[in-house]
Amino acid sequence: MDASTPAIRLRALTKEFGAVTAVDHVDLEIQPGEFFSMLGPSGSGKTTVLRLIAGFDQPTDGTIELFGTDVTARAPFDRDVNTVFQDYALFPHMSVLDNVAYGLRVRGVGRRERLGRAREALASVRLADFADRRPAQLSGGQRQRVALARATVVQPKALLLDEPLGALDLKLREQMQVELKQIQRELGITFIFVTHDQDEALTLSDRIAVFNAGRIEQLGTPAELYERPASRFVADFVGTSNLFDAELSAALLGRDGEHSVRPEKVQIARGDLPPSGEHRAEGTITELIYTGSATRIVVDLDAGARITVLEQNDQHRGDADARGDRVVAAWREADVVALAAADAPEPEASARP
Template sequence: MVADSITLTDVTKRFGSFVAIDHLSLSVRQGEFFSMLGPSGSGKTTTLRLIAGFEKPTSGVIALDGEDVTAKAPFDRDVNTVFQDYALFPHMNVLDNVAYGLKVRGVAKEERYDRAHAMLELVQLDSKADYRIRQLSGGQQQRVALARALVLKPKVLLLDEPLSALDMKLRQQMQVELKHLQRELGITFVFVTHDQQEAMVMSDRIAVFNKGRIQQMGTPSEIYDHPANDFVAGFVGTTNLVPQQLSYDAGLGDGRYAIRPERITFSVSSEQSADGILTKGTVSDCTYLGTEYRIIVTLPGNVAFTVVRPAGESVPDPGDTLALAWNKSDMIALDGDK
């Protein structure tokens, strides 16, 4: 059984009368890529700062490798942080930036430069060792920040939305590189993001935050296929809320249900399988997204549904009437938010 690297037990953080974290408990396993996902103000960055020691909890216990570190300062915790703005030193070259933490810890010059060169080689920047920070691209600066944090060999690396300033293509490239680096080093990564696709691509497990609480924690597939409540279903991926009358007509009672767009089949013909839910609607919009078409269908009662069709296939035109069908087994039962 894999031991826990980080444990938060009944942690609350208040700023005056505002409750930023509300009785939160979670465990992060050793060697895990763990993401904290949620909108701005949901509590994920505050949780990261509590783990790092930059904030002290109002109540509750924070433990690293089973040791209570709640009252310990950041420099007394075996963690390191990569910030959103990287916080690199512009007056130093790349090598000195990476070696700086080792210098502060009193590591001899030859050893610290050897370790810094080795870390730059790992992030494929050893050829840039003599460059100034301003000479690097955004992606290269991000790698320098990673190397500077990792050269200290922390047990836990905390990452506060480090990819948010990068353009989409570079961001996707760095997602793959970060995951590869984490697997190679075997260090526990705790990653904060508001981008659900980013969390899905990189994480072993995800904690979805809202209003200072964890709404759901699980693997990417668990969270996408079996969202715990309305908030998770709506925040992670695209979700259609099934009109209650349709659920009731299908014998599902008064419960609330959702269906993912890719689970819906549709046709301009009314001939559809009766094994599940069947309804009709009018196409109001059809958008080409490169890999797929996203089609908005208005159902009776002015309910907007999103359905998808792969690129290359025929698609309906606005104004067309579509017959939509999906299986009962693909419907997601929803609970209220926490």
């Protein structure tokens, strides 16, 4: 296999369920060793694409290649991938070690070898001391790592993860995001991660495909998607954006078309302090939302737009703001992002990093 061969290549992949097109002619390449996320709301097609790659569903049209081999018609067990689901699906009557070794047992690997490899897999997820426990004796994060060990012990070329962190509480979820990325780097396996959580995708991924209505709306690195969203949908779904329609763009920016500005790019000036930025607009504070490390300030501009400003709660920020205060909002020209028109043809997504 050539070193430039993608780990996964999808060509015009389509899946229809009756009159509903769940996946609409998706073209995509994922590179070996990449942590790749498919992000989108419910019903956007991301999970269906994952199931098509795994072989759980058959496409209506198009092809699926794994490391240069067409596997479109192959059964799930005949594809060199493994899947981790949100519910983990561990066997409650088996020990952790036997759960991890199960896939090797099914493949006919001898007892000594499979138990040795299972212990190595548990060590890779830092659970070597838990081999004799049952799943019920583990925390949610530990069960998630057991599921990862079980999926990776058979040494698949790619690992498919269907919202595996969805059942965890927020703090454990954030901890597991860091651990999951470390595990992926240590194993060097291609990870394909499905999530509807944009913060999770931004944290974990080398690249992200944002799905909408069965198609890829934009494909790029986390920084590219956040800093330069290609459409109103991406700007609104990936993070929080202040969105200006054509009328507001003309009034506030002197530009045609739709535009966006991220809340942390906007500054507000109070009293006699001069605002910083080429674009300025007067308004009234209508809400203050304290979030710990930052405060979200909602401002109704006189021009008719409602915007959000994100200010860090550092030693320079006072507590004198109140609803009803008059302020000037300002932002730089360089931070204004032009958004593609809704009826414009979507650019073909490049698959190369």
